[in-house]
Amino acid sequence: MAFTFYKYQGTGNDFIMIDNRSGIFPKKDTDFVARLCDRRFGIGADGLILLENDESVDFKMVYYNSDGNPGSMCGNGGRCLVAFAKFLGLITLEAKFNAVDGLHFATIKGDMVELIMGNVTEIETKKNAYYLNTGSPHHVQLVKHLQDFDVYKEGSRLRYGVYGKKGSNINFVEPISEGLFAVRTYERGVEDETLSCGTGVTAVAIAMHYAKKVSSETIDIETKGGNLQVRFSADSNGYSNVSLIGPAKQVFKGEIEW
């Protein structure tokens, strides 16, 4: 049996994209998904995303981390999926889709995708860090000399040591200038640093505003894979109208045989 896959990247966070509206993909085969995501024995990606039919909106997002297990919400993956839906002719300029954390709205112009994320009402202050959920759980920690920081060592230590089996994604952030931050993320489920993490930079932007490191409600973030922007409205109830904006690009296409 064979089916077509596409590869997309959003600021270097890369995904295998499969149109599974026919339902043929073996969704429960964790090893198969992990093998496809393997960078030496497979296609190579930080995750795999299925585009599926949804009864009430344009489509459904089903996301797997590169370890083959279903993940929580993926912000960059969601943006890439919107670009894929446009490529398939399912949408033109706007999309509404269901994901594991609920309904999302998005707009696309050229290769720029703006994705509306869920509201954030709870932020936990920890020692030198913040913990919040932007569709996925995120630890946000300010550090100095981010470029030389050992993200893998410290990220994996916190991921397992502090957050146990369930784990968390771990973000390290350094302010660059007013309204601009540099971020590096250790991703749960990839179990390594990725070039960018969409729900991660969203969590960083909100945490930095909450910590009064920035007053603007539009925040620019530099990741190793490119730049993203996060916008929100902040009031005493928390953070709403949260959006994640950045490029999402198709990289190549191929055939999977099994």
Ligand SMILES: N[C@@H](CCC[C@H](N)C(=O)O)C(=O)O
């Ligand atoms: N790359 C992602 C984050 C994906 C979620 C994650 N690794 C998990 O399941 O914890 C993004 O862009 O948000």
